[in-house]
Amino acid sequence: MTAELVAGVDSSTQSTKVVVCDARTGEVVRTGRAPHPEGTEVDPAAWWQAFGEATGGVLEGVSAIGIGGQQHGMVTVDEAGEVVRPALLWNDTRSAQAAKDLTEELGGPSVWAKSVGSVPVASFTVTKLRWLAEHEPKLADRVARVLLPHDWLTWRLLDRPETAVTDRGDASGTGYFSPSENAYRHDVLAHAFGGRTPELPTVLGPSDVAGHTADGMLVSAGTGDNMAAALALELAPGDAVISLGTSGTVFGVTEHGSADASGLVAGFADATGRFLPLTAALNAARVLTAGAAMLGVGLPEFDRLALSAEAGAGGLTLLPYLDGERTPNLPDATGSLHGLTRTNMSPENVARASVEGMLCGLAAGLDAVRAQGMDVRRVQLIGGGAQSAAVRAVAPIVLGVPVVIPEAGEYVALGAARQAAWALAGTAEPPAWLGEGSESRLELDEPVEAQRLVGKEIQRRHLEARQAAHGVPVKFGED
Numbered sequence: 495m496t497a498e499l500v501a502g503v504d505s506s507t508q509s510t511k512v513v514v515c516d517a518r519t520g521e522v523v524r525t526g527r528a529p530h531p532e533g534t535e536v537d538p539a540a541w542w543q544a545f546g547e548a549t550g551g552v553l554e555g556v557s558a559i560g561i562g563g564q565q566h567g568m569v570t571v572d573e574a575g576e577v578v579r580p581a582l583l584w585n586d587t588r589s590a591q592a593a594k595d596l597t598e599e600l601g602g603p604s605v606w607a608k609s610v611g612s613v614p615v616a617s618f619t620v621t622k623l624r625w626l627a628e629h630e631p632k633l634a635d636r637v638a639r640v641l642l643p644h645d646w647l648t649w650r651l652l653d654r655p656e657t658a659v660t661d662r663g664d665a666s667g668t669g670y671f672s673p674s675e676n677a678y679r680h681d682v683l684a685h686a687f688g689g690r691t692p693e694l695p696t697v698l699g700p701s702d703v704a705g706h707t708a709d710g711m712l713v714s715a716g717t718g719d720n721m722a723a724a725l726a727l728e729l730a731p732g733d734a735v736i737s738l739g740t741s742g743t744v745f746g747v748t749e750h751g752s753a754d755a756s757g758l759v760a761g762f763a764d765a766t767g768r769f770l771p772l773t774a775a776l777n778a779a780r781v782l783t784a785g786a787a788m789l790g791v792g793l794p795e796f797d798r799l800a801l802s803a804e805a806g807a808g809g810l811t812l813l814p815y816l817d818g819e820r821t822p823n824l825p826d827a828t829g830s831l832h833g834l835t836r837t838n839m840s841p842e843n844v845a846r847a848s849v850e851g852m853l854c855g856l857a858a859g860l861d862a863v864r865a866q867g868m869d870v871r872r873v874q875l876i877g878g879g880a881q882s883a884a885v886r887a888v889a890p891i892v893l894g895v896p897v898v899i900p901e902a903g904e905y906v907a908l909g910a911a912r913q914a915a916w917a918l919a920g921t922a923e924p925p926a927w928l929g930e931g932s933e934s935r936l937e938l939d940e941p942v943e944a945q946r947l948v949g950k951e952i953q954r955r956h957l958e959a960r961q962a963a964h965g966v967p968v969k970f971g972e973d
């Protein structure tokens with residue numbers, strides 16, 4: 495008997511990735527991939543083209559497909575179904591002032607955290623709509639529908655039906671959806687968008703069917719990329735994920751939603767009906783690629799340099815805010831290197847400080863989700879940056895908890911495929927895909943006590959440098 499096949503798509507910041515899996519076991523039988531253009535403002539047509547390239551020749555015999563996508567991006571569509579302007583992505587910081595204004599206008603951080611689970615920063619769709627209303631009002635007037643990247647791709651795949659769809663996970667990153675009430679806050683949207691009330695996609699349940707393509711493929715609801723990764727990893731209580739892609743995210747699945755008035759933790763929904771408290775840094779894997787480019791080497795040599803330096807980089811501390819920062823909320827920040835001396839100024843130490851600086855931001859994220867009541871006993875490290883040997887060596891030291899690397903895989907695409915298999919099966923629970931396969935996870939060496947102390951010292955220096963350069967208060971261990 496031939497296996498029934500499902501496909502999952504990850505339309506992330508830098509590329510589209512596709513996996514085709516056996517619907518029963520999750521075994522990957524085919525893959526595809528295509529790059530996205532650079533920039534924080536992208537014509538969605540480029541994602542559609544990348545989707546076509548990545549799926550070309552790969553979807554034969556596939557019964558169902560699900561799309562996971564980068565969160566928050568603002569896709570605006572007019573009455574005729576045409577895109578009004580290029581999408582503003584999650585890492586576009588031009589709406590930072592709009593985020594501040596909206597936070598004040600609608601009652602302050604705790605009111606926002608209680609009503610939509612998160613305090614808006616420039617990443618959230620709602621702030622991008624405010625920016626559009628203020629800076630491009632004529633274009634704003636043309637907007638008939640607002641979609642997220644995964645909503646728009648699903649809608650295109652279904653040949654632009656009258657009603658577009660989304661899911662609770664991705665909707666929770668808009669800033670106008672309440673994960674605890676499971677309902678849009680149309681009032682918040684109208685306020686932000688100067689009284690305009692564009693149509694929003696219908697929010698489907700976790701295993702609902704969005705529709706069928708012209709050639710009969712079932713399409714599932716799809717979700718945001720972090721929610722899709724959580725679905726693939728079948729997270730248990732005590733498990734946190736750190737994803738090192740363009741963004742550096744820290745998240746776990748919880749039964750109860752979070753409402754962090756400090757704004758560090760976003761109180762998202764997950765893709766199973768539960769919740770996904772998450773911190774997101776703007777600077778992750780690209781800190782390593784930028785570091786390697788600056789030193790004039792490739793990634794393997796960059797890793798070798800970082801690994802040949804001592805832990806602590808001879809006293810160098812890199813604050814890696816190369817693209818501004820979101821957590822902490824420093825949209826206009828730039829990166830900086832602290833503690834340079836004639837003795838420690840070497841390529842090895844700079845490479846090491848880049849890896850340590852990136853991971854210190856994520857360690858602060860772990861402390862923030864813990865402060866929201868998340869139990870963190872272990873970290874699963876995923877995303878492109880988790881392939882780095884230097885990251886694998888430094889992560890256990892800086893994060894201070896056991897770290898595992900799941901078997902190499904595209905976890906966002908796998909989660910989207912698992913959702914498609916779930917919708918296809920029509921069962922109460924998603925198919926169990928990990929089973930025995932999870933044994934192939936790589937458990938990284940746990941640090942000895944001396945390394946743990948060095949890790950704490952590296953983090954202390956990071957937080958102190960951050961305070962000195964950006965005035966963010968040091969709350970070591972509970973940041």
Ligand SMILES: Nc1ncnc2c1ncn2[C@@H]1O[C@H](COP(=O)(O)OP(=O)(O)O)[C@@H](O)[C@H]1O
Pocket residue numbers: 506507508509738739740741779780782783793876877878879880881882883
């Ligand atoms: N071995 C490696 N060392 C460091 N970074 C890597 C390595 N392999 C891939 N990357 C980086 O990972 C990033 C892509 O990761 P990915 O999770 O696909 O990102 P995104 O989901 O944001 O598109 C790129 O910046 C790439 O340079």
Ligand SMILES: O=C(CO)[C@@H](O)[C@H](O)COP(=O)(O)O
Pocket residue numbers: 506507508563564565566584617667718719720737739740741742743772774
């Ligand atoms: O904004 C967030 C999470 O809130 C990002 O995590 C985006 O969802 C993009 O993810 P990557 O493309 O970096 O994986």
